[in-house]
Amino acid sequence: MKFGVIGAGQMGGGIAQVAAQSGFDVVVHDVKDEFLSRGRATIEKSLAKLHEKGRLTETPAEVLGRIKFTTDLQDFADCDLVVEAIVENEAIKAQLFRQLGEIVKPEGILASNTSSIPITSLATASGRPEKFIGMHFMNPVPLMQLVEVIRGYSTSDETAQKVTEAARAMGKTPVECNDYPGFVSNRILMPMLNEAIQCVMEGVAEPEAIDQIMKLGMNHPMGPLTLADFIGLDTCLAIMEVLHQGLGDDKYRPSPLLRKMVQAGLLGRKSGRGFYSY
Ligand SMILES: CC(=O)CC(=O)SCCNC(=O)CCNC(=O)[C@H](O)C(C)(C)COP(=O)(O)OP(=O)(O)OC[C@H]1O[C@@H](n2cnc3c(N)ncnc32)[C@H](O)[C@@H]1OP(=O)(O)O
Numbered sequence: 001m002k003f004g005v006i007g008a009g010q011m012g013g014g015i016a017q018v019a020a021q022s023g024f025d026v027v028v029h030d031v032k033d034e035f036l037s038r039g040r041a042t043i044e045k046s047l048a049k050l051h052e053k054g055r056l057t058e059t060p061a062e063v064l065g066r067i068k069f070t071t072d073l074q075d076f077a078d079c080d081l082v083v084e085a086i087v088e089n090e091a092i093k094a095q096l097f098r099q100l101g102e103i104v105k106p107e108g109i110l111a112s113n114t115s116s117i118p119i120t121s122l123a124t125a126s127g128r129p130e131k132f133i134g135m136h137f138m139n140p141v142p143l144m145q146l147v148e149v150i151r152g153y154s155t156s157d158e159t160a161q162k163v164t165e166a167a168r169a170m171g172k173t174p175v176e177c178n179d180y181p182g183f184v185s186n187r188i189l190m191p192m193l194n195e196a197i198q199c200v201m202e203g204v205a206e207p208e209a210i211d212q213i214m215k216l217g218m219n220h221p222m223g224p225l226t227l228a229d230f231i232g233l234d235t236c237l238a239i240m241e242v243l244h245q246g247l248g249d250d251k252y253r254p255s256p257l258l259r260k261m262v263q264a265g266l267l268g269r270k271s272g273r274g275f276y277s278y
């Protein structure tokens, strides 16, 4: 299997790493060499950690040897499966899929790791809607079990089956759902994070207290504000916008504080500051 990943950010890097750990030949794209170097460094660190803990059967160098880093989309022509993990923006993703639809061999499957954008609409842009699907990994990809598999309106059974098999080969547990805004994972998770942000805005409690209440009281591994910082506040806002517009209900209105923090460039862990400093 030749496995393609577009985007070497936190999700793309993790997906490429796990695909290579499973023995696939992987090609990873980003728009600039410096983003590829940053992605490679994150993968190296993660592999070193897993190796140290005895959770890798091979050496990190052997796994890395199966990953090719490129800025040229033509390198994806012979991929069997390409997973896109670029910024959560429908117009930018659609433009990429128009290009991939022309470049990747006709039998290749195109998948999006989008958190919320309609799979059916990206499938249309790709020009191969039967061979298009949502393959939604969870962050951090090397540690999380789930892959949410989202069928678009025209996704074929064969495509769903192949993607399910690929997810299993990557040691993940695929769970299928249909294409509605936010799918299942973010329709349920994101309003909780948004509500925690609203609690900060209204002065209900300090961020540390909100996180502690949810960790100690509900046994969540991370408090909601730590998790929002971890996901990226820009991504959280983009998901809330999709839920709000797509479901048309004001209960999904993004918190004004979330909007303001994104405007201020406070994106969470990836920018060094969000609800906490890193
Ligand atoms: C937005 C979307 O569209 C969908 C989403 O993904 S939503 C986000 C979903 N993800 C979550 O909700 C994550 C919630 N958090 C967790 O489950 C846990 O905090 C966690 C699994 C991330 C970490 O587990 P933890 O029990 O808190 O332990 P923690 O000590 O932090 O980490 C465990 C070990 O894994 C390591 N680790 C963390 N990330 C790693 C990575 N990417 N690669 C390798 N090792 C990693 C840590 O360094 C740590 O190692 P040590 O024990 O040597 O320190």
Ligand SMILES: NC(=O)C1=CN([C@@H]2O[C@H](COP(=O)(O)OP(=O)(O)OC[C@H]3O[C@@H](n4cnc5c(N)ncnc54)[C@H](OP(=O)(O)O)[C@@H]3O)[C@@H](O)[C@H]2O)C=CC1
Pocket (backbone or CB within 6 Å): 007, 008, 009, 010, 011, 012, 030, 031, 035, 084, 085, 086, 087, 088, 089, 092, 113, 114, 115, 116, 136, 137, 138, 139, 230, 231, 232, 235, 270
């Ligand atoms: N963060 C999370 O917890 C999860 C995110 N997702 C989804 O995965 C996708 C990626 O998210 P994540 O990895 O967190 O984001 P990151 O910001 O870490 O990475 C996004 C990548 O896309 C690149 N990019 C940005 N703009 C463009 C563009 N115009 N054209 C091409 N590439 C671009 C970025 O480059 P640059 O460095 O320039 O920004 C970066 O390499 C999103 O769709 C997100 O919703 C899914 C599950 C969980």
